[in-house]
Amino acid sequence: MKSACATKYEQIEEPDMANIVDAVLEHEADDRPAIVGETRTTSYRDLVDLARRLTGGLRQRFRNDEDVCLVVSHPGLEESLALTLAGWSLGHRVAVLPPYLKSRELEYALEQCSPVVTVSDQTPDSAGSVAFRTLLDAPASDLGSSASEAWLETFTSGTTGHSKCVDRRVSRLSDDIEQLASAMGLSADDKVTAMTTALSTTSVLPALLAGSTVVTIPLQTARQFWKAISDTSITVISGTPYAYEFAGRKKPEPGQLKNVRMALTTSARLRPDTARRFMEDTGVSIRNIMCSSESGHIAYNSSTDEELLAASVGKTLPGVTVEVRDDAGKVLPVGQSGRICIKSPYTATGYRNDPDSSAAVFQGDWVVSTDVGYLDAQGFLYLTGRDDHKIHFGAAKLDPQELEDILLSHPAVDDVLVVGEAHVRLGQIPVAQVVTSRETEAAELLAYCREQISATKVPQRIEFVDKITKDFKGQPVRPKYVRFD
Missing domain, CATH: 3.40.50.12780 (ANL, N-terminal domain)
Incomplete structure (x- = not known):
């Protein structure tokens, strides 16, 4: 593909x-x-x-x-x-x-x-x-x-x-790696x-x-x-x-x-x-x-x-171009924060077996990322947030829907929403808000998760709630845009 x-x-x-x-x-x-x-x-x-x-x-x-x-x-x-x-x-x-x-x-x-x-x-x-x-x-x-x-x-x-x-x-990976090693x-x-x-x-x-x-x-x-x-x-x-x-x-x-x-x-x-x-x-x-993974190496900070x-995060590496765009795709001026888009000869070519997702991210010569940031007048790139619902837990990037699927397979769980809670050292930690059909303990649900997924992805806390807020389509209201401190 x-x-x-x-x-x-x-x-x-x-x-x-x-x-x-x-x-x-x-x-x-x-x-x-x-x-x-x-x-x-x-x-x-x-x-x-x-x-x-x-x-x-x-x-x-x-x-x-x-x-x-x-x-x-x-x-x-x-x-x-x-x-x-x-x-x-x-x-x-x-x-x-x-x-x-x-x-x-x-x-x-x-x-x-x-x-x-x-x-x-x-x-x-x-x-x-x-x-x-x-x-x-x-x-x-x-x-x-x-x-x-x-x-x-x-x-x-x-x-x-x-x-x-x-x-x-x-071939692209080799060129990308050589450039980074040189930098x-x-x-x-x-x-x-x-x-x-x-x-x-x-x-x-x-x-x-x-x-x-x-x-x-x-x-x-x-x-x-x-x-x-x-x-x-x-x-x-x-x-x-x-x-x-x-x-x-x-x-x-x-x-x-x-x-x-x-x-x-x-x-x-x-x-x-x-x-x-x-x-x-x-x-x-x-x-x-x-x-x-999609863009390869984008920027490196060689400043003194x-x-x-x-x-x-530094200036773009040779051969790499970064544009900061608004929601309509318009390129923003220096100092204004928006979606970071990357053009590079070292990028991936798409997602295997997933043409729809490929079309959304790999647009022409550009990779449209979920990173949000801005460029200054000297060409230095700054990250100010993310425009997705992934949970950045330490070095891992967790998809909350995977954790929700695990918990929903437990017989006592009726509904669940996993969110990222801000954490000083880890960036975010995964927290599960759970609606149950019968009395159960958080320890039971956490043990169940550990049987199904790697320990690094198990929720750090279970919160029992009466209901999960849904939008007009019946989808959970999920925090999406994450602004960095």
């Missing part, structure tokens, strides 16, 4: 930049660490060897012209990354999902990017799945450049839920944090393209976080706004950030007061990166002005 704007984008002359697979192959004889985890270290040589073995397995399992999406769900970043590189080198679609998904969430994701074949450390060999170990049984094969038709599939609500599957050519000045000397084992396009992929080392650092306690930064000699901290809120609970010890040259944030809006406090506590400035670093 291609969106209506795909043909126009293909007419744009794209820069000749490094291909992600080729960039990793350049380091195939290198014993330097590519990925450092809590229990093991994987060199670039090891990563390429694993990717070659998986390429051999994929060649035996699939035809080159077979249109399937490889859905990778493995707990190891090394395995997920190697399988992604192997899939791309053969021209496959690849989607990487976290391994902790409940069956309901996984089923929805698979439906969005069908036809699919799942690959994990636990899946059996069948028509719709293949075990990771099975792919390793085949002879190794050459790992070449990403094929011209290779794709990355990502999901708009974090990774799951009532989300849409975004189609993005790997950040990444090199083989850098050690870059990854807070999860996800295939991040703002930390993992730019670091590997530049030959840097990716270090996975889980968020357990603030003390542990700062100690890990020091012990692994991190030079570039890359994290979500929640990671900085979390780490800010305790100041680092003197000297723990002696190797850090840069801190980056993305995924959601970082509160300016959090950025200012971090700079005061550490002496390190946090630089915003604005990006989305601390107030601009705290308040703005």
Whole structure:
């Protein structure tokens, strides 16, 4: 499936930049660490060897012209990354999902990017799945450049839920990643944090393209976080706004950030007061990166002005154009807030299996986002709100309708509305307003949710109400526009 704007984008002359697979192959004889985890270290040589073995397995399992999406769900970043590189080198679609998904969430994701074949450390060999170990049984094969038709599939609500599957050519992704790595000045000397084992396009992929080392650092306690930064000699901290809120609970010890040259944030809006406090506590400035699954990387803040670093997501990256429009589509002047629209040669081409949603967002050469903000006279972009009903809970973007569907399936629930409640550290928290047909406890409903969905999406509170307010169409009156503080 291609969106209506795909043909126009293909007419744009794209820069000749490094291909992600080729960039990793350049380091195939290198014993330097590519990925450092809590229990093991994987060199670039090891990563390429694993990717070659998986390429051999994929060649035996699939035809080159077979249109399937490889859905990778493995707990190891090394395995997920190697399988992604192997899939791309053969021209496959690849989607990487976290391994902790409940069956309901996984089923929805698979439906969005069908036809699919799942690959994990636990899946059996069948028509719709293949075990990771099975792919390793085949002879190794050459790992070449990403094929011209290779794709990355990502999901708009974090990774799951009532989300849409975004189609993005790997050629565009590679160019986008190369541009970001260049803007950040990444090199083989850098050690870059990854807070999860996800295939991040703002930390993992730019670091590997530049030959840097990716270090996975889980968020357990603030003390542990700062100690890990020091012990692994991190030079570039890359994290979500929640990671900085979390780490800010305790100041680092003197000297723990002696190797850090840069801190980056993305995924959601970082509160300016959090950025200012971090700079005061550490002496390190946090630089915003604005990006989305649909648009790729949009803006980067390279300013030396601390107030601009705290308040703005930066200026648009080369080749990217931003317009701020009103509800009628009219371009607004400098300083006026409106819907942020993006034109870029690095964007996705649409939502897989969803032409209606594609037409609404991918309009001609433009991606119409739900972000609201304005540009100043110097070209710096500021975010002032969102024009959607998603709940930005820490690093996750939750669709309230998914949570409502779960609760409505409980026999005691007659009606429900899930809303985002403002929270100082997390941005918003999901709160469920519930109408019940019989007496029940909040703990029972929360336990029921935990059985159905990932823990990060369970409502933080249940409120029992007499009724849910509906509009004239019978739809719940749902808060939509969210203005940032």
